[in-house]
Amino acid sequence: MPSICFYFQVHQPFRIRNYSFFDIGTSHIYEDEQKNREIMDKVAEKCYLKTNRKMLELIQRHQGKFRISYSISGTAIEQFEKYRPDVLQSFIELANTGCVEFLSETYSHSLSFIYSKEEFRRQVQKHAEVIKKYFNQTPTVFRNTELIFNNELAAYIEDMGFKGIVCEGVDRILGTRSPNFLYRSPNTKEIKLLLKNYRLSDDIAFRFSDRGWKEFPLTVDKYKQWVHSIAGNGECVNLFMDYETFGEHQWESTGIFSFLDHLPAAIMEHPDFDFKTPSEVVAAYPARDVYDAHDFTSWADMERDLSAWLSNSMQQEAMKQIYSIEKDVKECNNPEILNVWERLQTSDHYYYMCTKFWNDGDVHKYFSPFDSPYDAYLYFMNIYSDLECRIKAFKKKARRDLVKQLKDSVPRAERIEAKIVRKQVLQS
Amino acid sequence: MLGWEFPPIINGGLGVACHDLSSAMSELADITMIIPKSSPDFKMKNMNLVGINTIDLSSIENYSESKLPFELKTIPADLNPYYSEKSGESASFNASSGIFSGDRNTPKTFDIDHLYGGDVINKVMQYADITASLASKMDFDVIHAHDWMTMLAGIKIKQQSGKPLVMHIHSLEVDRSGVGSRGWVYDLEKKGMEYADLLIPVSNFTADNICNHYGISRSKISVVHNGSNIVKSFRSKRKFKEKTVLFVGRLTRQKGPEKFLDIAAKVLESNPDVRFVMAGVGDYFKSMLEKSSYQHIGNRFHLTGFLNQEKLRYLFSISDVYCMPSISEPFGLSAVEAAQFGIPCVISKQSGVAEVLSGSLKFDFWDVNKAAGSILNLLSDPVLRKKVVEDASKNLNNITWDISARKIIDAYAAKQFI
Numbered sequence: 001m002p003s004i005c006f007y008f009q010v011h012q013p014f015r016i017r018n019y020s021f022f023d024i025g026t027s028h029i030y031e032d033e034q035k036n037r038e039i040m041d042k043v044a045e046k047c048y049l050k051t052n053r054k055m056l057e058l059i060q061r062h063q064g065k066f067r068i069s070y071s072i073s074g075t076a077i078e079q080f081e082k083y084r085p086d087v088l089q090s091f092i093e094l095a096n097t098g099c100v101e102f103l104s105e106t107y108s109h110s111l112s113f114i115y116s117k118e119e120f121r122r123q124v125q126k127h128a129e130v131i132k133k134y135f136n137q138t139p140t141v142f143r144n145t146e147l148i149f150n151n152e153l154a155a156y157i158e159d160m161g162f163k164g165i166v167c168e169g170v171d172r173i174l175g176t177r178s179p180n181f182l183y184r185s186p187n188t189k190e191i192k193l194l195l196k197n198y199r200l201s202d203d204i205a206f207r208f209s210d211r212g213w214k215e216f217p218l219t220v221d222k223y224k225q226w227v228h229s230i231a232g233n234g235e236c237v238n239l240f241m242d243y244e245t246f247g248e249h250q251w252e253s254t255g256i257f258s259f260l261d262h263l264p265a266a267i268m269e270h271p272d273f274d275f276k277t278p279s280e281v282v283a284a285y286p287a288r289d290v291y292d293a294h295d296f297t298s299w300a301d302m303e304r305d306l307s308a309w310l311s312n313s314m315q316q317e318a319m320k321q322i323y324s325i326e327k328d329v330k331e332c333n334n335p336e337i338l339n340v341w342e343r344l345q346t347s348d349h350y351y352y353m354c355t356k357f358w359n360d361g362d363v364h365k366y367f368s369p370f371d372s373p374y375d376a377y378l379y380f381m382n383i384y385s386d387l388e389c390r391i392k393a394f395k396k397k398a399r400r401d402l403v404k405q406l407k408d409s410v411p412r413a414e415r416i417e418a419k420i421v422r423k424q425v426l427q428s
Numbered sequence: 429m430l431g432w433e434f435p436p437i438i439n440g441g442l443g444v445a446c447h448d449l450s451s452a453m454s455e456l457a458d459i460t461m462i463i464p465k466s467s468p469d470f471k472m473k474n475m476n477l478v479g480i481n482t483i484d485l486s487s488i489e490n491y492s493e494s495k496l497p498f499e500l501k502t503i504p505a506d507l508n509p510y511y512s513e514k515s516g517e518s519a520s521f522n523a524s525s526g527i528f529s530g531d532r533n534t535p536k537t538f539d540i541d542h543l544y545g546g547d548v549i550n551k552v553m554q555y556a557d558i559t560a561s562l563a564s565k566m567d568f569d570v571i572h573a574h575d576w577m578t579m580l581a582g583i584k585i586k587q588q589s590g591k592p593l594v595m596h597i598h599s600l601e602v603d604r605s606g607v608g609s610r611g612w613v614y615d616l617e618k619k620g621m622e623y624a625d626l627l628i629p630v631s632n633f634t635a636d637n638i639c640n641h642y643g644i645s646r647s648k649i650s651v652v653h654n655g656s657n658i659v660k661s662f663r664s665k666r667k668f669k670e671k672t673v674l675f676v677g678r679l680t681r682q683k684g685p686e687k688f689l690d691i692a693a694k695v696l697e698s699n700p701d702v703r704f705v706m707a708g709v710g711d712y713f714k715s716m717l718e719k720s721s722y723q724h725i726g727n728r729f730h731l732t733g734f735l736n737q738e739k740l741r742y743l744f745s746i747s748d749v750y751c752m753p754s755i756s757e758p759f760g761l762s763a764v765e766a767a768q769f770g771i772p773c774v775i776s777k778q779s780g781v782a783e784v785l786s787g788s789l790k791f792d793f794w795d796v797n798k799a800a801g802s803i804l805n806l807l808s809d810p811v812l813r814k815k816v817v818e819d820a821s822k823n824l825n826n827i828t829w830d831i832s833a834r835k836i837i838d839a840y841a842a843k844q845f846i
Contacts, residue, residue: 374714
């Protein structure tokens with residue numbers, strides 16, 4: 001009995017502002033507050049509120065048979081708290097239906113797994129806490145930033161107690177095999193892999209309104225047939241996409257909401273098909289084969305690798321610098337500094353610095369708040385420099401305080417005596 | 429006097445030099461300065477400033493397109509000597525628009541948006557024709573042209589008036605594009621300098637270039653170094669701890685931005701607590717960012733982009749060393765400005781300013797190790813620093829526009845132009 005497994009990614013970064021060299025040491029305001037608020041407002045109106053309302057309606061209409069999952073980054077939740085509590089409330093209402101699962105991810109949507117396991121673990125735990133707080137769930141399925149994945153991650157995340165992990169179904173690893181089964185990683189015990197069916201996912205996420213596509217327009221009937229054709233040769237169809245697909249990437253005028261409205265009923269016309277959340281899929285089906293991802297894979301760009309964030313020297317330098325100060329940041333033991341550093345890890349900053357296909361102007365450009373990847377790098381490094389200065393000042397102060405504390409712990413008379421003795425020793 | 433860049437429209441050092449020099453000379457001579465574009469708000473005392481954008485062309489007599497005394501082949505090619513800042517690519521001519529086909533329509537007024545836009549050569553030709561017509565009604569003793577943009581005009585005026593032609597050389601094609609560069613601008617420079625009666629390069633360095641790369645006799649050359657206006661300098665408190673090394677200039681091959689990066693990387697190997705700041709824009713902007721990240725000094729290497737004068741002066745006021753690694757720099761006024769702010773300068777020997785600023789540390793532009801060593805010494809050795817700054821401040825007394833103006837008049841007299 002094949003199950004449709006929907007997972008939607010909800011993420012917003014704290015975009016940085018045009019922070020010039022002259023701001024270093026002067027201003028600690030790094031983020032473009034206005035832009036972040038505007039984008040959040042726009043996406044809230046066009047996508048989050050509308051789609052959440054639709055999802056709630058569908059769950060109620062199908063009396064628990066329509067089931068979905070979300071992964072909401074910590075930075076997105078913070079922005080909901082700050083700008084749009086109504087959106088957060090609508091997610092809570094969805095959680096209360098019992099038909100919605102929330103996945104685990106790194107709090108600031110970071111690439112920390114690649115650079116620091118310690119930071120990775122901290123962010124996953126921090127994210128779990130905020131999910132528990134708002135949705136009263138403890139995630140058991142993990143999804144890494146932009147579906148970045150390899151064998152090591154599967155083993156590591158299993159060690160942290162997770163039962164499943166979602167990743168891209170990359171052709172070069174699958175070969176002729178189907179993504180519509182659960183897989184396992186080499187050197188893991190039980191953890192199961194849910195592979196994204198990128199064709200069926202992208203038919204909705206990217207091609208839905210593409211007039212150049214030969215299948216345009218995509219009707220529910222057509223899509224239903226594609227899904228149903230899996231019957232007998234698959235156990236789960238993993239449809240993973242950005243939540244902003246609904247209403248933001250695909251505008252309401254494309255008919256995306258009407259498509260969504262009719263899809264669950266159409267799919268369940270076939271008696272063998274149902275909807276399951278990722279953890280339900282993991283519980284229901286066995287892993288059928290080994291999926292050996294020795295190198296990192298992701299769901300980004302054609303390459304499905306790390307090149308969206310780490311292909312040029314600017315990205316690599318920015319990333320290397322950021323993780324090089326981890327120890328210093330943590331030694332400061334200051335929530336503000338830690339928070340700033342955490343937000344600067346957000347993968348989007350590095351995505352904006354990408355120069356791949358820059359001349360063609362592609363999705364990178366669509367999402368970037370900057371005029372060019374060079375600007376993105378320049379402003380980022382200026383901010384980084386300011387953060388470095390602050391950390392230095394902080395540590396210096398901490399040292400001074402410590403010396404003072406030690407001094408104060410010794411009585412004045414003793415200190416003077418020690419001084420005299422030292423002088424005598426030096427003189428002799 | 430024939431100028432191209434002039435306040436308030438300034439691209440680089442040329443506009444400043446033309447303004448300051450003509451202003452000093454106006455104390456010694458009557459000057460009519462003809463420039464492509466003037467602003468009604470900008471006036472100068474003792475000087476007749478004519479912007480040809482303000483002239484109704486149908487009102488001037490004798491306005492025609494005259495022939496040159498020598499032939500310059502024009503080909504429809506991308507000849508813009510200055511790169512556009514935005515794309516990093518040079519603006520290109522529209523070959524099909526007939527700019528070079530000889531059937532230029534006579535315009536009603538002269539209109540120029542960007543002094544070095546894609547149609548700069550067309551504008552240079554128009555400027556020459558209009559200026560020559562204007563000059564035919566004027567009384568003067570000497571024609572003084574600044575750089576290749578006004579050479580054609582100077583040549584035409586000499587042709588029709590027979591008056592001596594002086595060419596003031598602030599920058600050459602071989603500075604901008606390398607010693608091997610040839611093309612329309614180079615040809616114009618060569619023929620123009622051959623045709624001129626006196627050449628005034630701004631340094632011995634440029635005089636050598638004129639002799640070596642244009643084959644022109646030394647006897648026609650009289651070097652007059654640039655001067656500098658007195659700037660009220662000040663110091664500001666840095667907002668960060670690290671010492672600061674400054675570069676100011678267009679980010680283009682001629683100015684050696686890549687050398688600055690190499691020097692920075694070398695200095696940071698020994699002393700990580702230094703910041704390197706590049707103020708300016710140019711076609712090397714993007715590659716500077718990429719290369720600084722390759723060298724893993726992205727957190728110590730900052731680009732500010734284009735800065736106005738106020739910001740620039742602030743930058744001088746917080747800097748500890750000024751570094752000018754130019755590959756070929758006829759003068760280099762920015763180093764003088766740095767010296768005025770009491771900043772020790774580390775400058776390349778391939779610059780004119782090196783000849784007059786003995787209070788500076790010098791290196792061949794390719795000698796990254798030496799430059800880095802000099803910077804490290806200046807940052808760590810207060811005695812050396814003090815000595816260099818003091819010497820430079822003595823030099824400054826001899827770097828004035830009044831002295832330059834006097835020398836030019838003397839050179840005129842020596843050639844018996846006046």
